[in-house]
Each structure stands twice: as C-alpha cells, then as structure tokens.
Amino acid sequence: xxxxxxxxxxxxxxxxxxxxxxxxxxxxxxxxxxxxxxxxxxxxxxxxxxxxxxxxxxxxxxxxxxxxxxxxxxxxxxxxxxxxxxxxxxxxxxxxxxxxxxxxxxxxxxxxxxxxxxxxxxxxxxxxxxxxxxxxxxxxxxxxxxxxxxxxxxxxxxxxxxxxxxxxxxxxxxxxxxxxxxxxxxxxxxxxxxxxxxxxxxxxxxxxxxxxxxxxxxxxxxxxxxxxxxxxxxxxxxxxxxxxxxxxxxxxxxxxxxxxxxxxxxxxxxxxxxxxxxxxxxxxxxxxxxxxxxxxxxxxxxxxxxxxxxxxxxxxxxxxxxxxxxxxxxxxxxxxxxxxxxxxxxxxxxxxxxxxxxxxxxxxxxxxxxxxxxxxxxxxxxxxxxxxxxxxxxxxxxxxxxxxxxxxxxxxxxxxxxxxxxxxxxxxxxxxxxxxxxxxxxxxxxxxxxxxxxxxxxxxxxxxxxxxxxxxxxxxxxxxxxxxxxxxxxxxxxxxxxxxxxxxxxxxxxxxxxxxxxxxxxxxxxxxxxxxxxxxxxxxxxxxxxxxxxxxxxxxxxxxxxxxxxxxxxxx
Amino acid sequence: xxxxxxxxxxxxxxxxxxxxxxxxxxxxxxxxxxxxxxxxxxxxxxxxxxxxxxxxxxxxxxxxxxxxxxxxxxxxxxxxxxxxxxxxxxxxxxxxxxxxxxxxxxxxxxxxxxxxxxxxxxxxxxxxxxxxxxxxxxxxxxxxxxxxxxxxxxxxxxxxxxxxxxxxxxxxxxxxxxxxxxxxxxxxxxxxxxxxxxxxxxxxxxxxxxxxxxxxxxxxxxxxxxxxxxxxxxxxxxxxxxxxxxxxxxxxxxxxxxxxxxxxxxxxxxxxxxxxxxxxxxxxxxxxxxxxxxxxxxxxxxxxxxxxxxxxxxxxxxxxxxxxxxxxxxxxxxxxxxxxxxxxxxxxxxxxxxxxxxxxxxxxxxxxxx
Numbered sequence: 001x002x003x004x005x006x007x008x009x010x011x012x013x014x015x016x017x018x019x020x021x022x023x024x025x026x027x028x029x030x031x032x033x034x035x036x037x038x039x040x041x042x043x044x045x046x047x048x049x050x051x052x053x054x055x056x057x058x059x060x061x062x063x064x065x066x067x068x069x070x071x072x073x074x075x076x077x078x079x080x081x082x083x084x085x086x087x088x089x090x091x092x093x094x095x096x097x098x099x100x101x102x103x104x105x106x107x108x109x110x111x112x113x114x115x116x117x118x119x120x121x122x123x124x125x126x127x128x129x130x131x132x133x134x135x136x137x138x139x140x141x142x143x144x145x146x147x148x149x150x151x152x153x154x155x156x157x158x159x160x161x162x163x164x165x166x167x168x169x170x171x172x173x174x175x176x177x178x179x180x181x182x183x184x185x186x187x188x189x190x191x192x193x194x195x196x197x198x199x200x201x202x203x204x205x206x207x208x209x210x211x212x213x214x215x216x217x218x219x220x221x222x223x224x225x226x227x228x229x230x231x232x233x234x235x236x237x238x239x240x241x242x243x244x245x246x247x248x249x250x251x252x253x254x255x256x257x258x259x260x261x262x263x264x265x266x267x268x269x270x271x272x273x274x275x276x277x278x279x280x281x282x283x284x285x286x287x288x289x290x291x292x293x294x295x296x297x298x299x300x301x302x303x304x305x306x307x308x309x310x311x312x313x314x315x316x317x318x319x320x321x322x323x324x325x326x327x328x329x330x331x332x333x334x335x336x337x338x339x340x341x342x343x344x345x346x347x348x349x350x351x352x353x354x355x356x357x358x359x360x361x362x363x364x365x366x367x368x369x370x371x372x373x374x375x376x377x378x379x380x381x382x383x384x385x386x387x388x389x390x391x392x393x394x395x396x397x398x399x400x401x402x403x404x405x406x407x408x409x410x411x412x413x414x415x416x417x418x419x420x421x422x423x424x425x426x427x428x429x430x431x432x433x434x435x436x437x438x439x440x441x442x443x444x445x446x447x448x449x450x451x452x453x454x455x456x457x458x459x460x461x462x463x464x465x466x467x468x469x470x471x472x473x474x475x476x477x478x479x480x481x482x483x484x485x486x487x488x489x490x491x492x493x494x495x496x497x498x499x500x501x502x503x504x505x506x507x508x509x510x511x512x513x514x515x516x517x518x519x520x521x522x523x524x525x526x527x528x529x530x531x532x533x534x535x536x537x538x539x540x541x542x543x544x545x546x547x548x549x550x551x552x553x554x555x556x557x558x559x560x561x562x563x564x565x566x567x568x569x570x571x572x
Numbered sequence: 573x574x575x576x577x578x579x580x581x582x583x584x585x586x587x588x589x590x591x592x593x594x595x596x597x598x599x600x601x602x603x604x605x606x607x608x609x610x611x612x613x614x615x616x617x618x619x620x621x622x623x624x625x626x627x628x629x630x631x632x633x634x635x636x637x638x639x640x641x642x643x644x645x646x647x648x649x650x651x652x653x654x655x656x657x658x659x660x661x662x663x664x665x666x667x668x669x670x671x672x673x674x675x676x677x678x679x680x681x682x683x684x685x686x687x688x689x690x691x692x693x694x695x696x697x698x699x700x701x702x703x704x705x706x707x708x709x710x711x712x713x714x715x716x717x718x719x720x721x722x723x724x725x726x727x728x729x730x731x732x733x734x735x736x737x738x739x740x741x742x743x744x745x746x747x748x749x750x751x752x753x754x755x756x757x758x759x760x761x762x763x764x765x766x767x768x769x770x771x772x773x774x775x776x777x778x779x780x781x782x783x784x785x786x787x788x789x790x791x792x793x794x795x796x797x798x799x800x801x802x803x804x805x806x807x808x809x810x811x812x813x814x815x816x817x818x819x820x821x822x823x824x825x826x827x828x829x830x831x832x833x834x835x836x837x838x839x840x841x842x843x844x845x846x847x848x849x850x851x852x853x854x855x856x857x858x859x860x861x862x863x864x865x866x867x868x869x870x871x872x873x874x875x876x877x878x879x880x881x882x883x884x885x886x887x888x889x890x891x892x893x894x895x896x897x898x899x900x901x902x903x904x905x906x907x908x909x910x911x912x913x914x915x916x917x918x919x920x921x922x923x924x925x926x927x928x929x930x931x932x933x934x935x936x937x938x939x940x941x942x
Contacts (some may be wrong), residue, residue: 300795301802342805346793351805351927354790 018153039506055525056559059211059222059230060102062519065090067278071238077125077135084120085113088288095405097282097288100517106207118201126194143190146183151193152176162238163205164232165212165225166249175200194572201449209233211517213560216254222558224248231263231552236271236515237278256553263552273319276544280318283512284406286311288387294466295392301347302386302466308340310383310467315330316364317378322544329509329542331378333496333549346505347382347468348375374462374469377496379403389465395552396433397424397450400457407499409508413449423543432474433461455482459495505544510534513544585801606864606923607792608766609800611759612752614867614920615732615743616720620739621700625686630739631887632657638670638889641693675890684882687894695892697900698736704745705729705918706853708868708903715900721745722855728916729869731877734896738888750922751886755843763840764790767806767854767928768864770827783854787814787838789931800924801914802862807931814838818852827856827864835870842884844876850903850914856921864923870915871903 004281024496026254064072066087073081088110091100095280125131136154140147155175157166167175175196183192200206211226222230225240228248232240240248244262252258266272281287289311295304316339319329341363345352354363369375378384388402389395404410420443430436437454441447459482464470471478481490484498499505510533515521522530533550538544628634628650632653639649652669655662672680674689683690703717705727712726719727735741743749748756767787772781788806808815814837820829835852839845849870856866874897882890901912 296796300797300799303796342790343801344791345805345927346801346803347805351803353807353927353929 005321007305013084019160020354026029031265053528054556054559055214055523056220056223056556056561057520057523057526057561058563059213059226060099060519061206061210062098062101062233063090063106063209064105064206065101065237065278067099068233068237068239069418071236071274072162075238075241076392077121077131077159080131081121081124081505083117085111085117092285092533094515095283095409095512096377096516097287098519099521102519111202114202114207115198118198121201122194122198126197128280132190140189144187145189146180146192147189148176148180150189151179151183151196153568154193155196159200160245161239161242162200163203164209164229164245171205179476183485185257202546211560213562218558220562222560224251224253227253227259229556230517230558231266235263235275235548235552236269237268237275238271262552263549266548266552272545272548274524275548276319276323277315279516280315280501281515282516283309283509284314284383285387286315286383289383292387293391294386298392299464299466299468301343302382304384304511306343306466309344310381310386312364313339313341314378314383317381320366320403327544329506329537330500332494333379333499333505335378336371336373336376338367338369338381339364340367341365344382347466349469358382374491374493376493377499379496379499380463382463385460385463385467393460393467394463396437396457396461396466397453398457399460400453400455402455403455403499408502408509409511410452410504412453415449419446427474431474432478434458434474434479435476438510456495458482459489506537507534509544510537510547513547514551517557518550526556529554575796582869584906594675601771602771603769603771604775604862605770605806605926606768607788607800607804607806607926607928608768609760609792609863609924610748610756611766611868611919612748612756613731613735613741614729614745614918615735615736615741615749615752616717617742617744618700618702620700623699624695624696625894626737626739626742627695629646635666635670637693638673639666641691642669642673650917653905663709683891687882687891690891692899693889693891696737697894697896698733703727703729703918704867704869704920705732705916706855708851708853708869708871708916714815715902724874727832727918728900728902730900730902730915731872731897734900734915735893736883738886738893740886740888745920749761752920755884756830758842760792760794761841761934762830762842763791763880764788764809764838765790765806766837767808768923769924769928770822772822775822777792778821780819780821783818783820783827783829785816785818785835785837786928788928802924803926805927805929807929809838811838813846818850818854820854822858824860824930827854827858827868829854831901832870835868841854846876848873848876849917854921856923862925864921865905866921867918869916869918872917873904873913874898874915875913877915877917 015090016160047515068386069087070083088104088107090097091104093100093103111136135158136150137157138147138153139151141152152172156172159171159175163171179192179196181192182195183189187190209229211230212223213220213226214223216219221482224440225245225248228240229245232238232244233255243265247253247258247262250258289307292307294307298304317335317337318332320337321331321335321337322329325528340348340350340352342352342354344366350367350369352365352367354365356363374380375442384399384402385394388399392399400410404412414461421440424436424440427436432440437450437458441450441454459480461473461478462469462471462480480492481488482495484495485502485504487498487501488500489495511522514530514533533547533554536550537543537547590904630635635656636649636653639652640646644652652666656666657663671683673691674681674683674686676686676689681689698813701718701864702720704719705717706719706723707716707726708728710726714734715730716725716835717727717729717732718725732741735864740751741749743752766785767786767788769784769786770781771784773779775781784928787809789809790804793801793804816835816837818833819828819831822829829852832851834854835847835849837847839847849868849872850870854866854868859865878890878894878897897915898911901915903916904914905912
C-alpha cells in the first residue's frame with residue numbers, strides 16, 4: 001500500500017472523527033451517554049460547595065505543551081520512544097504559557113509536525129517487533145489480515161490513556177474499522193493498526209485537553225474524567241494514570257473524600273516534582289533559555305551548557321526548598337542553599353568538587369553560600385542575571401522589569417517606539433549603569449517606567465550579564481543600593497530580603513499558580529476563591545505543596561461556566 | 573583586597589590542607605592555586621639564527637635531503653621525489669625507503685625506533701646568543717644564551733639550540749611554535765591538568781613561599797571559545813609520583829624557586845609518560861587577572877624528548893633531531909660512555925586561577941587479596 005493510500009485513509013478517518021469534535025471542542029467531545037464504560041455521573045456526594053459569591057468562568061481547553069505531550073507518550077509507550085518531530089512554539093499570555101496554550105490552535109505546519117510525530121511514534125510502538133511484544137496485549141489470528149478483536153483490545157487500552165477517558169463507542173468503531181481497512185489494503189495487521197494509532201495521536205482528543213461538563217444541582221462543573229485531567233496536568237504535568245482514571249470512573253472524584261484521597265496520593269508521588277518544575281519553568285520564563293545567547297568574547301564561560309546548568313540550579317533550589325523541605329516560598333529570595341556544577345562554580349568563583357568519575361552524567365553538588373557571600377536567593381543565581389540581560393552586558397532595567405512582572409505580577413509598560421538608547425549603550429561617558437540610566441531618564445518620556453524598574457535592577461548590577469560577581473564596572477565602583485516599595489537596600493542580598501517581606505511576592509505566586517492550574521486567568525467572579533487561597537497560603541506558612549493541594553481539592557477548581565457565557569460576552 | 577580574590581584565597585586555603593596529607597607540609601596561611609593553561613618548549617627564533625636558513629621546512633624538501641644522505645644521486649632523488657609527489661604506491665615505496673633507512677647488522681630497520689642506527693644528517697643548529705631559560709650550572713660559556721627578559725647570562729637551553737632550526741619549532745615569546753601550539757591542543761584535552769599552588773604568609777607581598785606542582789584528576793576545562801576557564805575546581809591526584817614541592821620566594825610580583833631539586837609529574841604518552849627534570853628552575857610572573865606566565869626549566873633526559881617527537885610524526889628529519897640533541901646534551905654524563913644523557917630545557921608555562929582540593933585516596937585502596 002502505498003504510503004499515499006495509508007495517509008488518505010488516515011485523513012478521512014481523522015476528518016470523520018473530528019468534525020463534530022473540533023467545532024464543539026470547548027463544550028467537550030465525549031458525551032457520557034456514548035462513553036463505555038461511563039463514569040458515574042451521579043450527583044456528587046460530600047463535595048464541599050464553592051463560596052456563595054463565586055462565579056465560575058468557562059473552562060480552558062489547552063493544547064498539550066511539548067513537555068506534556070512527551071510525558072504522555074512516555075507514560076503510555078515508555079521512555080525509549082523517539083518523538084521524531086518538533087512542536088510549534090507556545091504563546092505566553094498574562095505571564096504564563098499555560099494560559100497561552102488554551103488560546104492557540106494548530107497551524108497547517110504544526111499539524112504536519114503532529115502528523116509526522118504520530119507516524120513516528122506509531123511505527124515504533126506497533127511495527128517494532130520488540131516494542132510490539134511489550135505493548136500489544138494480543139496476537140492477531142493472522143499477520144496478513146485484519147483482526148478486529150485484537151485491534152479493539154489494543155486501541156481501547158491505549159485510547160483510554162491517550163484521550164484521558166474511555167473511548168466512545170463511535171470512536172472505537174471508527175478506529176477499529178480504520179485499522180481493518182488499512183490492514184486489508186496492505187495485507188498486514190500491524191501496519192493497519194499503526195495507521196489507526198497514528199490517527200489517534202493526531203486527533204484533537206489527544207492534542208487538546210477538551211473539558212467535558214456535567215450539571216450538578218444546577219451548577220456546571222467538569223465531569224470526573226475532565227477533573228482527573230485537570231488535576232493530573234496541574235500536579236504532574238502529565239496525563240492521568242490508571243489509578244486516577246479508575247477513580248474517575250468510579251465517581252470518586254465527585255466526592256470530597258475521594259478527591260482528597262487522589263490528591264494526597266498524587267502529592268506524595270515523586271512525580272509532583274515534574275509538576276512543580278513545569279510551573280516554575282513557566283512562571284520564570286525558562287523557555288526563554290532556548291533562545292538565550294551570550295557573546296562569547298565577553299562571556300567566554302557562558303555557553304549553552306552553562307545556560308542549562310543555570311536554569312537547573314534554580315530549579316533544583318526551588319524543588320529542594322519548596323518540595324523536599326516544604327519550606328517557606330518567601331525564602332526563595334534569600335536562601336543560601338543551592339546546587340552547583342563545577343562549571344557554575346567557576347562562574348560563582350567557589351570550589352565545587354565533582355566526586356564522580358570523569359564523564360559522570362550528574363555533576364550536581366549541594367552547596368551553601370557562606371554568610372559573607374553576596375549570593376543568596378534566586379535573584380543572585382546566574383539564571384536570573386543571564387536570562388534578563390542582553391548578549392553583551394547586564395541590564396538593570398530588564399532585570400527590574402522581570403522582578404516587577406515575573407515575581408510581583410505587576411505590569412511595566414513597553415518603552416516608546418522611538419526611545420533613544422544611545423546614552424544607555426555608551427560606556428565612554430558614563431561608566432556605570434547607574435550613571436548611564438540616570439542620564440537616560442532625563443528624558444521625561446522614559447523616566448516614568450524606569451522609576452519602577454531601575455531601583456531594583458540596579459541592585460543586581462553586581463552581577464554581570466552572565467551572572468559573575470563584580471564590584472566594578474569599567475573601573476568604577478558599583479553602587480547596588482536601591483528601594484522597593486519604600487524599603488531601602490544596599491546590595492543584592494538585601495533586595496532579596498525586601499522581596500521576601502513584600503506581600504506582592506506571595507500574592508503573585510498564588511495568582512500565577514491558580515492561573516496555571518486553570519489554564520486561564522481567574523475571572524472576576526472567581527476573586528473570592530483566589531482571596532481565600534491567599535489567606536490559606538499565608539496561614540499555612542507559604543508552603544507551596546499545601547497551596548497546590550488546596551487548589552486541587554477546591555470545588556472552585558472544577559467549576560465551569562457554559563460556553564454560551566463566552567459567546568454572549570463576545571457578542572456584547 | 574577585592575572580594576572575589578578574598579573568596580578565592582579563603583577557598584584556596586583548602587589546597588593547603590589538601591596537600592598537607594600527601595605532600596606532608598604544614599598548612600600555609602594563604603594559598604592561591606592555578607591550573608596550567610599552556611606548556612611547551614620555549615624558543616626564541618630570530619632572523620639569521622640558523623646559518624644558511626632553516627632545515628628544509630616541508631616534508632618534500634626534508635625527504636629529498638634524507639635521500640641524498642642515503643647516497644642517492646641528484647637525478648635519482650629528483651625522480652624519486654616526483655614519484656613520491658604523485659602519491660599512491662609510489663609514495664609508499666619512497667616512504668618505505670625513508671622509514672627503513674636505519675641499519676642494524678646489515679638489516680634495514682625502522683629509523684624512528686632505531687635513530688642511533690641512522691646516519692647523522694647534521695641538522696643545522698641555532699647560533700644565536702639570545703634565548704630563554706635559566707643558568708642551570710651557574711657558569712657562562714660559548715653555547716650559553718643571554719635571557720632577553722631577565723638579562724641573565726649563561727642561560728642553558730640546549731634543547732632550543734638543537735631543535736630551533738626546524739621549522740616546526742620556530743617561535744617566540746609572543747608567537748609560540750607550530751609544534752608548541754599543536755602539542756598543547758592535543759595534550760590539554762587528553763591528560764589530567766597540572767596544578768600550581770603558591771602558599772605563603774601574604775602572597776601579595778614579597779617573601780618566602782612554597783610552590784607545589786601537582787597533577788589533577790580532571791582535565792583542563794576550556795570555555796566555548798577554547799580559552800582556559802578560570803576558577804574551576806580540580807582535585808589533586810593522590811598519586812605521589814606527581815607531587816612536587818619547592819621552597820621559593822615572591823619578589824616584585826615574580827615567583828621563583830630556590831630549591832632546585834628534581835621534578836617529576838605524570839604527563840602524556842603524546843609527549844612523554846612522565847616529565848622528569850633535574851636541577852628544576854621556575855619563574856612565574858603574577859599578571860593581571862590572577863594569571864601566571866613564565867618558564868619551567870631544568871635538565872631533561874633527551875631520549876624521552878626524542879621519542880615524543882618521533883611518535884608524534886612531526887615534519888622533518890626526526891632521527892636527525894635525535895642526533896642534534898645527542899650532540900648538544902649538556903648534563904648527566906653516562907659513567908661509561910661519557911655521553912650526556914640530559915639536555916637543558918626551558919618550557920613556557922602559563923596558568924589561570926583555580927580551586928584545588930584534595931581527592932580521596934580511594935584510588936589506592938584495594939581489596940585485600942586472599
């Protein structure tokens with residue numbers, strides 16, 4: 001058969017299965033009546049009600065992020081599967097890719113990539129005899145002919161994990177039939193099965209997390225499987241596992257107790273680290289490391305490897321403080337404890353011994369900066385200094401802007417299009433960034449924004465564009481003093497202390513985490529819930545896993561509004 | 573004192589503790605450590621320092637000279653070199669003649685393995701009176717140099733005299749020789765790094781210091797642009813064969829050693845498995861950016877140098893270099909033959925700041941064999 005005939009069959013199958021779905025994606029694609037076996041749709045018993053003044057918004061239908069796609073494929077088919085393709089870039093909205101992922105579609109070029117990956121994955125899973133023996137639970141009656149029973153067994157098994165719910169009868173029929181038609185045409189059962197699996201991997205049911213809803217006591221909320229999905233992608237950044245799907249099927253997620261049990265189980269799993277990492281990578285814009293470049297004539301120590309190490313250092317620091325030790329979120333701004341590689345040790349000018357043999361994969365060592373060391377807190381990590389600097393110098397303004405926007409959730413207006421950067425770039429007249437920016441803000445058009453970014457950014461001028469510590473710039477002593485919301489500081493560490501005591505920092509974390517979990521910015525009607533989360537976060541000592549658990553067990557997290565609400569709002 | 577230097581000093585104090593064990597020295601009040609970032613023979617090539625020009629500087633020219641020395645007539649040499657230049661079987665035939673030009677008991681043998689069995693081609697040698705190095709024997713004579721940096725007379729660097737008219741080795745302080753550059757690039761990524769630790773009361777001031785030269789377990793770490801990375805951490809190889817310690821001093825920003833005992837440090841088969849020096853001399857200038865630059869010199873067994881040149885396949889008449897070194901060797905006479913077995917040398921050595929710590933002795937602990 002030809003490949004063309006295979007692709008044509010796949011496309012017609014894809015079209016038939018998705019036409020109704022794509023149109024109604026936001027409303028959900030899997031009516032419970034057609035689901036086999038159906039999740040218990042009975043009225044939740046024991047669910048804690050949302051606050052009375054809570055008004056939900058329409059649930060998001062995000063596209064799987066590259067990490068989620070990869071994690072799902074790994075969970076279902078194993079870690080050896082090569083994706084064999086590239087993803088379209090995500091879009092950041094309101095500070096998060098997680099929100100942007102609910103606003104993106106798939107372009108023709110993106111679909112081609114998904115299609116390529118689907119074919120590659122399916123071929124590895126089904127056509128590779130070694131993988132096939134592990135992943136397909138049955139053998140066809142004949143290798144050269146269709147076998148609907150075997151195809152159904154395999155496709156319904158993987159389909160439940162891929163679609164994060166049981167496949168509908170229509171879906172099962174369609175995909176098994178497609179496998180049958182293809183197997184007949186090519187005279188090979190496994191090739192037919194691969195074609196069908198590939199179609200599933202390209203389907204919107206797999207690529208998008210489309211929520212299904214039910215009405216309970218007149219209020220719309222996610223159905224059990226959609227709850228499982230929302231929960232799993234929030235806590236693990238991966239699709240629900242079999243236990244969670246089984247809990248959904250039994251209706252456990254519709255009860256406060258059942259939901260609590262699952263959340264507790266998931267929070268106790270090591271996989272929660274992946275969830276925490278995914279959130280902070282999103283919140284801290286670590287995807288920008290992909291395009292980060294430094295001029296290696298100016299920063300010869302900072303290559304792609306050091307960039308990877310720098311973000312991993314911050315990530316390990318966060319995981320260790322917040323998850324392993326259940327520490328106070330505010331301490332991320334001052335903690336002296338971190339993890340370093342020998343290469344980062346060279347940037348930080350501290351000894352880092354790699355006790356492992358030459359060539360060992362994991363060179364990470366725990367490290368605690370001395371009390372007298374100017375470093376402490378993530379602002380003093382190379383990741384922050386390097387990520388928020390241009391290729392050839394540091395930037396007090398960019399760093400200050402990042403603190404405002406990333407860590408405090410405040411908005412800094414974009415510079416005017418005709419801004420003159422001459423004074424900022426010329427180091428011949430004004431030696432230090434403070435002097436240059438001081439001259440630059442003589443222009444009143446620029447002064448307004450610089451007033452809110454520079455006092456913080458200048459405190460980080462002790463770190464060059466690649467994160468190395470310095471006391472001078474162009475021979476002049478660096479003055480790292482500044483103010484944050486009325487609090488004065490004289491060095492980078494004191495800036496971290498000022499951030500630690502800023503209520504905006506913890507408030508921002510709750511805003512970002514709740515938005516990340518929902519895949520959208522909380523609506524005005526959801527403000528009471530957010531306020532409750534903030535109060536709870538403070539009362540529990542700013543422990544991030546506790547906040548995650550509170551969100552995950554909140555009824556508000558699963559409430560939704562009908563799609564008509566959006567359409568009405570749009571029309572108005 | 574700058575804060576970063578203070579941290580380096582404080583951390584580098586670890587090196588003093590680290591070395592106290594294997595090297596058996598008292599802990600110093602202050603230490604600074606470095607990793608060697610360049611090491612190769614230091615030449616001082618100048619216009620006209622080889623009478624009649626340098627030895628043929630290309631392989632074809634050198635081969636022609638070798639064939640002439642083997643007794644072939646000019647016409648024969650011309651024809652043979654034309655055959656060689658075509659490549660293929662012809663080239664291999666001529667190469668075989670050249671390679672097997674040594675003769676032992678009437679049998680042709682490999683010239684590079686048996687240089688003594690070749691005829692001395694009489695390679696040209698440096699006639700200049702200016703060269704880098706140290707006055708190792710405390711005397712001045714007609715073959716000694718005057719060092720252009722220090723003005724010291726009686727400088728012994730017979731290795732540079734022996735090999736300096738070979739194009740591969742021509743170089744200066746500012747422009748290292750092609751061989752020096754090439755061999756360092758090979759070595760730095762294929763051998764554990766060498767470490768220098770300077771310990772003393774106050775390294776920013778003149779005064780006595782202890783200089784340790786050791787080997788690391790790690791290789792030299794380079795930056796993306798190939799430059800040596802500063803402030804990497806290296807562990808001292810506990811192997812005692814690479815532990816060297818000398819008394820010395822700092823004066824006017826220059827470190828020298830006053831104790832001229834032998835030095836031994838594991839090296840690399842590309843150069844020599846071990847660098848052995850007698851009457852070791854060292855001078856290192858402390859430069860801006862916390863780097864070191866200077867010379868390490870002494871008497872080195874010249875056969876060890878020869879076999880490094882030989883198996884590296886450098887362009888030129890390698891057995892000819894054997895003869896050149898043999899004739900210019902100036903130390904360690906064999907008690908029977910009176911042939912000097914060592915040659916005076918001077919190596920350029922640069923180093924960048926590093927953290928140096930002890931390594932566990934596990935490598936030398938073995939399970940009890942029953």
